[in-house]
Amino acid sequence: MSRIREKFNQLKSNRETALISYIMAGYPSEEATLSAVRGLIKGGTDIIELGFPFSDPIADGPTIQMASTESLNKGTKIDNFFSIVKKIRKESDIPLVLMTYTNILYNQTYQKFISRAKQAGIDGLILPDMAIEESKEYVKAAKKNGMDTIFLVSPNTENDRLKKIIKSTSGFLYMVAVFGTTGVQTKIHKYTIDALKNTKNVTKGKIPVGVGFGISTENDVKKYVSSGADAVIVGSANIKIMENTPTNKIQSRIATFTKKLKNKTQ
Amino acid sequence: MKIGMPKDGRFGEFGGKYIPETLAPAIEELERNYLKVRNDKNFKNELGRLLIDYAGRPTPIYFAKNLTKTIGGAKIYLKREDLLHGGAHKINNTLGQALLAKRMGKKRIIAETGAGQHGVATAMACASLGLKAEIYMGYVDTLRQKQNVFRMELLGAKVHAVKSGSKTLKDAINEAMRDWITNVDSTYYLLGSAVGPHPYPLMVRDFQSVIGKEIKKQMKKIPNAVIACVGGGSNAIGTFYPLIDTNTKIIGIEAGGKGVKTKLHSAPLTAGKKGVLHGMMTYLMQDKDGQISETHSISAGLDYPGVGPEHAYLKDKNQVQYKAVTDDEVINAFLILTRTEGIIPALESAHAIAHAIKISKKMKKTESIVVTLSGRGDKDIDIVKEYLAKNVKNKRKI
Numbered sequence: 114m115s116r117i118r119e120k121f122n123q124l125k126s127n128r129e130t131a132l133i134s135y136i137m138a139g140y141p142s143e144e145a146t147l148s149a150v151r152g153l154i155k156g157g158t159d160i161i162e163l164g165f166p167f168s169d170p171i172a173d174g175p176t177i178q179m180a181s182t183e184s185l186n187k188g189t190k191i192d193n194f195f196s197i198v199k200k201i202r203k204e205s206d207i208p209l210v211l212m213t214y215t216n217i218l219y220n221q222t223y224q225k226f227i228s229r230a231k232q233a234g235i236d237g238l239i240l241p242d243m244a245i246e247e248s249k250e251y252v253k254a255a256k257k258n259g260m261d262t263i264f265l266v267s268p269n270t271e272n273d274r275l276k277k278i279i280k281s282t283s284g285f286l287y288m289v290a291v292f293g294t295t296g297v298q299t300k301i302h303k304y305t306i307d308a309l310k311n312t313k314n315v316t317k318g319k320i321p322v323g324v325g326f327g328i329s330t331e332n333d334v335k336k337y338v339s340s341g342a343d344a345v346i347v348g349s350a351n352i353k354i355m356e357n358t359p360t361n362k363i364q365s366r367i368a369t370f371t372k373k374l375k376n377k378t379q
Numbered sequence: 380m381k382i383g384m385p386k387d388g389r390f391g392e393f394g395g396k397y398i399p400e401t402l403a404p405a406i407e408e409l410e411r412n413y414l415k416v417r418n419d420k421n422f423k424n425e426l427g428r429l430l431i432d433y434a435g436r437p438t439p440i441y442f443a444k445n446l447t448k449t450i451g452g453a454k455i456y457l458k459r460e461d462l463l464h465g466g467a468h469k470i471n472n473t474l475g476q477a478l479l480a481k482r483m484g485k486k487r488i489i490a491e492t493g494a495g496q497h498g499v500a501t502a503m504a505c506a507s508l509g510l511k512a513e514i515y516m517g518y519v520d521t522l523r524q525k526q527n528v529f530r531m532e533l534l535g536a537k538v539h540a541v542k543s544g545s546k547t548l549k550d551a552i553n554e555a556m557r558d559w560i561t562n563v564d565s566t567y568y569l570l571g572s573a574v575g576p577h578p579y580p581l582m583v584r585d586f587q588s589v590i591g592k593e594i595k596k597q598m599k600k601i602p603n604a605v606i607a608c609v610g611g612g613s614n615a616i617g618t619f620y621p622l623i624d625t626n627t628k629i630i631g632i633e634a635g636g637k638g639v640k641t642k643l644h645s646a647p648l649t650a651g652k653k654g655v656l657h658g659m660m661t662y663l664m665q666d667k668d669g670q671i672s673e674t675h676s677i678s679a680g681l682d683y684p685g686v687g688p689e690h691a692y693l694k695d696k697n698q699v700q701y702k703a704v705t706d707d708e709v710i711n712a713f714l715i716l717t718r719t720e721g722i723i724p725a726l727e728s729a730h731a732i733a734h735a736i737k738i739s740k741k742m743k744k745t746e747s748i749v750v751t752l753s754g755r756g757d758k759d760i761d762i763v764k765e766y767l768a769k770n771v772k773n774k775r776k777i
Contacts, residue, residue, distance in 0.1 A: 168671040169549065169656060171556045172399045178543055191668050215397055216655040220669030242397045242655070246387065267401040269563065274403065292401060293561040 115261050116208040116236045117284040120159055121321045121343065130338045130378040131285075132157070133323055134371060135212065135348030136355070137164040137180035138197055139189030145360045149351065150201050152364040156371025160208045161201075162239065162346065165194050167214040172241035174296030176349040179356075191217070195233040202234035210263060210284070212239040215251075223254035230260065237261030237284040245278050252281050263287050268308035275315050285321040285344055288312055290328065290337075296349045298327030306340050313341050334377040347374060381623040382692070388577025389660075391695065394688035396576035398658045401560045405568075410578045412483050417585065422482070426475055433507060434470045435463050436589065440597040440749070445719040446736075453603065453742035455735055457722070458594055458751045460614060467725065467754030468590060468614045469500035469571060475586035476569045477504035485567035491515045491555040493548035493610065494680035494727065495527025496754055497571030502534035512536040515555045517547035520679045527758055545673045548610075548683045552657050572611025573687035576658030580616075580687050587617025594749055595621055603742065604628040607751040608730040609701065610645065610681035612690045614753035620689075623698055630738075631690060632730045634676035635703030643675035647686050648694050648701040656684070661691045677706040677762065678726035680754075708733040710766055713756065725754035726762065 114122075124131050134153045138146050146163075153161055166181035166189055173181065198209060211230060218226040218240070227238070238260060243251060245264065255262045261284030266275055268289070279286060290305045291298055305324070312322050324337050325346030337345045351367060358366050382390050389395050396406055416422040430436040438459045447455045460468040473490075480488055488510050492498030498514040505512035514531055518540045521528050531538050544550035552575075559568045573583040594605065605622055607615035609631040619629050636644035644650065647662040654663040656671060664672040664684040676682040693699040704712075709726060712733035717723050724732060728751070735750045742748070756763075 167669075168544065169553050171553050171657075172560070174557075182544070185670065214655075216663070216665070216671070217669045219655050219660070220652075220665065220667075241399050242658070244396055244398050244400070244403060247395045247397055247660075265400045267399075267403070269404050270400060271404065278400075289399075289401060292563055294557050 115259065115284060116206070117160065117210070117261050120208050121285065124159060130342060131159040131321070131323065131344035132371070132375045132378050133160040133162055133344050133346040134158040134351055135162040135164060135346060136351050137166060137177065137184055138194050139166065139184035139187055140180040140352065141183055141355065142187060142360065143193060143197060145355060145363050146197055147200060148360060148364040149355060149367050152367030153371050154205055154207055155364070156368040157375040158371050160210060162210040162212050162348070163198070165191070165211060165213040165217060167217055170214060172294055174294035174349065176352050177295050180352045195229065198233040198235060208236045209234060210237040210239060211235045215240050215243050218251070223251045224257070227254045227258045227260050231258045235260070237263050239263045239265070239287060241265055245281060248281055265289055266312060268292065268304050272315055275312065279316060279320060282320055285323045286312070286316060287346070288322055288324045290324050290326045293326065295326050297329045301333060301336050309337070309340050309342060331373055331377050334374050338378055345378065381620065382689070385577060385581055390689045390692035393659070393661050393691040394577055394580055395660050396658055397655050397660065398576050399560055401563055405559070405563045406576055408483070413479060413578050413582050416479055416482065422478065426478055429474050429478070430471065430589065433464060434474060437593045438462050440594065443720050446716060449715065449719050450736055450739050452739035452744065453746040453748050455739055456598070456602065456747060456749045458590060458618070458749055460590060461722070461724065461728065461752045461755035465496070465500045465503050466757065467496040467500065468587065468617065469497045470503065471589055471617065472571065472583050472586040472613060473497070473500040473504040473569060476582065477508050477510060480567035480569065481508055481510065483567065485565065486511060487562065487566045488512045488569050489515065489555050489558050489566055490569040490571060491548065491551035492571060493520055493551070493682060494678065494758060495520065495524040495531065496680060498531045498536065498538070499527055499534070501569050501571070502531045502536035505536065506534050513539065515539050515541050515551040515558070517545070517551045518542045519546040520548065523762060524679055524758055547679070549671065556657070572613045573616045573689060574611040574657055574659060574685060580659070580689055583613050584616045584620055584689060587613050588620050590614065590617040590751060591619060591621030594618065598749065601625045601627050602749045603746040604630060604738065604748045606630045606632060606731045606735050606748060608632045608681060608727050608753060609648070609686060609690060610634065610683050610727065611685070612687035614751050616687055616689055618751045619693070619699060629699045630734060631699050631701045632734045633701060633703040634678060634681035634730060635705040636675040636677070638705055639703050642672065644703065645674040645676040645682050645684065646703040647684060648690060649703045659688050661685050661688045677709055677766065678730070678759070680725070680727040681730065702734060704730050704733040710763065712736055713763060722752070723756035724752055725756045726759045728753045729756070
């Protein structure tokens with residue numbers, strides 16, 4: 114069983130919801146990334162989602178776009194990314210998910226990239242521009258390497274399509290909370306809660322459902338937990354903290370923030 | 380072999396729809412509605428009428444006798460898309476898509492633009508059909524094409540200057556896609572080139588194919604060669620598609636910038652590698668990690684790291700030859716055409732002219748070349764002026 118599913122099973126038996134925390138590799142530096150990872154682990158996050166920057170992140174809002182650009186400007190390459198992953202693996206067994214865009218994998222071939230990622234210690238992949246229709250070769254390569262493929266669904270995904278997506282999904286299903294890109298939102302929409310309930314009905318507990326995009330506060334987390342989410346995903350909020358924090362304080366600030374959120378999932 | 384209807388949205392292996400899930404229902408809705416109007420008589424009549432009365436079709440085929448004489452080779456004919464309303468071929472596509480959007484009940488139209496020609500053509504189509512237009516344009520492009528920004532604003536469109544990434548066409552597309560993801564229900568994305576997820580490459584090719592169909596009708600015999608410039612590739616695919624199964628030699632010209640051996644160009648078919656961007660698998664300019672490269676071209680309209688998937692297919696099948704010409708060659712062609720014929724071409728179109736000049740010399744006088752003059756060059760005169768001031772050698776030619 115994958116590290117991700119094992120984590121979900123363990124949380125389920127404790128009646129806990131998973132907290133998944135996103136940060137961008139290489140933003141604002143490799144050292145800061147590692148400090149943030151330590152902070153996330155210390156704060157009690159369950160799964161870490163590491164972004165690898167892409168030059169054209171169409172699913173991301175201004176905060177993660179900025180982090181992508183900065184990371185690329187600092188010279189973050191795939192080799193640096195895998196070296197960061199290996200360093201994390203020396204310290205922790207926490208499930209690690211890589212979020213990036215299709216071209217990064219396509220460029221090296223799915224098989225080659227995924228096999229390398231798996232060896233470095235990545236457990237699952239999220240590609241926001243990978244549509245189910247185009248995913249055959251990608252899913253095949255992932256299966257071969259024991260890599261989870263975490264697909265996204267949206268509040269406007271119809272049930273027939275949802276079922277098709279679930280078939281190719283492993284690890285967990287990522288439900289996008291809003292019509293829009295990543296980034297802090299001011300309110301939780303009724304359509305999101307309805308979509309979450311519908312998705313849970315369709316998945317019937319076969320695969321955990323995580324909700325992400327726009328989640329940044331303890332209240333947000335509480336609301337999604339009470340609406341039945343198996344995981345809540347927090348991203349841009351972490352980047353915002355890192356943007357305004359000197360490297361030597363990142364670990365403690367991220368830990369404090371994460372702990373507050375994690376408390377709401379228990 | 381040409382592909383009428385791409386299977387699973389693909390031209391051979393190229394194309395597809397690599398899109399965020401939120402857009403999937405919108406793309407499905409678009410595909411369904413487009414396939415419905417594609418063979419609908421009423422739609423075709425309505426669009427046909429607009430193309431004649433509003434846009435000014437058919438455009439002439441002009442025998443450029445002075446240019447031909449100056450070069451001294453094959454006869455050069457120009458397909459005068461520059462004479463269309465708005466000054467470029469873009470209106471063929473915007474009228475088609477705006478009409479479709481209207482039928483779909485969408486009132487808010489968004490579009491990206493490079494040089495501003497597609498933005499202007501969108502703003503015009505929207506004004507005439509009573510739709511609201513918002514245009515995304517790279518910040519760098521808003522500076523080098525100020526006149527078009529104001530034209531769009533005069534036409535009632537809202538222009539957003541995009542300051543992310545390289546601040547050019549690709550970033551304008553990124554931002555338009557983000558807008559579409561956010562406003563997916565109310566908004567129609569009116570893409571301007573034969574790029575993006577299926578069904579856009581098909582739809583844009585269909586709407587632009589009027590160019591090639593007219594060439595076929597207007598030329599007494601099929602020309603020995605046809606040439607068009609390729610950025611995303613909409614005027615080129617519209618020119619080429621109806622001529623693919625004929626004996627004519629088809630040549631697409633990419634922006635070679637400062638040379639395809641340097642990094643400063645926009646020629647993915649000549650010097651790129653397969654990849655995925657803006658919803659499609661195609662040839663892209665990218666580094667060894669798969670990051671999209673910043674491109675360069677003297678013409679904002681060709682300054683794009685990707686190319687329409689059908690061009691990628693036609694290249695791999697050897698049905699179309701793709702070549703690149705440099706900025707210097709483009710300026711030279713711009714000056715020659717302007718002086719010999721009194722026609723100021725868009726810098727984009729001057730790429731095709733530059734190649735025609737090159738090959739016509741080697742052809743017989745009885746042979747003929749058709750060049751699609753995709754747009755007029757009024758928008759580019761400041762760029763040319765600046766270029767000439769920096770490059771004294773060219774200046775002497777005036």
